[in-house]
Amino acid sequence: MMAAVEQSDLETSTFEALAALAHRESGLQLVPEKRLMVQSRLRQRLNALRLPNFDAYTSFVQSEDGREEIRFMISALTTNVSQFFREDHHFALMQECLADILRKKISEGERIRIWSAGCSNGQEPYSIAMALLHAFPELKTADFKILATDIDPRVIAFARRGQYTRRDTDQIPDEFQQEFFATDTANGGVNIVDDLKKFISFRELNLLHQWPMQQQFDCIFCRNVVIYFDVPTQEALWPRFRDKLYPHGLLFLGHSERIADPEQFGLCNAGLTAYATKK
Numbered sequence: 576m577m578a579a580v581e582q583s584d585l586e587t588s589t590f591e592a593l594a595a596l597a598h599r600e601s602g603l604q605l606v607p608e609k610r611l612m613v614q615s616r617l618r619q620r621l622n623a624l625r626l627p628n629f630d631a632y633t634s635f636v637q638s639e640d641g642r643e644e645i646r647f648m649i650s651a652l653t654t655n656v657s658q659f660f661r662e663d664h665h666f667a668l669m670q671e672c673l674a675d676i677l678r679k680k681i682s683e684g685e686r687i688r689i690w691s692a693g694c695s696n697g698q699e700p701y702s703i704a705m706a707l708l709h710a711f712p713e714l715k716t717a718d719f720k721i722l723a724t725d726i727d728p729r730v731i732a733f734a735r736r737g738q739y740t741r742r743d744t745d746q747i748p749d750e751f752q753q754e755f756f757a758t759d760t761a762n763g764g765v766n767i768v769d770d771l772k773k774f775i776s777f778r779e780l781n782l783l784h785q786w787p788m789q790q791q792f793d794c795i796f797c798r799n800v801v802i803y804f805d806v807p808t809q810e811a812l813w814p815r816f817r818d819k820l821y822p823h824g825l826l827f828l829g830h831s832e833r834i835a836d837p838e839q840f841g842l843c844n845a846g847l848t849a850y851a852t853k854k
Contacts, residue, residue: 585614693800694723697734724780737767799829813840
C-alpha cells in the first residue's frame with residue numbers, strides 16, 4: 576500500500592480539482608507551477624489515510640466524510656514560517672502611532688484590542704505583546720487583549736504552548752528574554768511566561784469564513800498571509816479588515832504585500848506596508 580502511494584503522481588486534472596477546492600475553502604491560489612510541491616506535501620496525507628493514489632484522495636476530500644480532512648489538507652499546503660519581531664519596523668511604528676490613544680484608553684479604563692490574523696507558530700502575537708508591555712508597562716493592569724488566529728489547528732496548538740528553542744529566541748533583546756521567557760530545563764529550550772500568555776487568546780479561524788468577533792481592534796496584523804490569495808480574494812478582505820478597525824486603527828501587511836488603491840477601501844498609507852483607517 577505504501578509503495579503504491581510513493582509511486583503515484585498527481586495528474587494535472589486531479590491537481591486542478593484540489594486547487595479549486597483549496598481556493599474555495601481557504602483562498603489559497605495554487606498555480607500549475609506548484610503541482611509538484613502539492614504532490615510532495617500531500618503524500619503524507621495519503622499515507623496517513625492509507626489511500627492508494629491522489630485520485631482516491633481527491634474523491635475522499637470532496638465527499639461529506641472528508642470534510643474534516645480539508646483542514647489537514649490546507650495545513651499541509653500552507654507554509655508556516657515565522658520569527659520573533661519579524662519586520663521589526665512594524666512594532667516601532669505601532670508603538671509610535673498608537674502611543675497617545677493607548678495612554679488615553681489606559682487612563683480611562685477602555686478596552687485595548689489587537690488582532691494577529693495568521694499568527695502561525697505564535698511568534699507574532701507574542702512579539703506584539705512584548706513590544707507593547709515593555710513600552711507601556713501600565714498595560715499589565717489594563718483591559719488589554721490580543722486575539723491570535725490561524726487556519727491551521729496544529730500551529731494554534733503549538734503557539735498556545737509557548738515553547739521555543741534557544742535558536743528561535745536568539746534575535747530577541749536580552750531584556751525581553753529575561754522578562755518574558757523562562758528556561759525549560761526538561762527540553763533545553765525556553766517557555767513564554769504565564770504573565771505574557773494571559774494577554775493572548777489563540778483561536779482557529781478561516782479568514783474567508785464568517786468572523787465571530789463583534790469588537791473592533793486598535794491594530795490588525797495580517798502579514799505574509801494574503802500573498803497566497805488572488806486579487807479578488809484580497810480585495811474582498813480589505814473592507815472587512817477596515818470595518819474591524821477603530822477610527823485610529825492600523826493594518827499591517829507583509830513586506831511583499833500591497834493594497835493597490837487603499838482609499839478605495841477606506842484606508843491610507845501609514846508607512847511601509849502599513850495602512851491606517853481613512854479619517
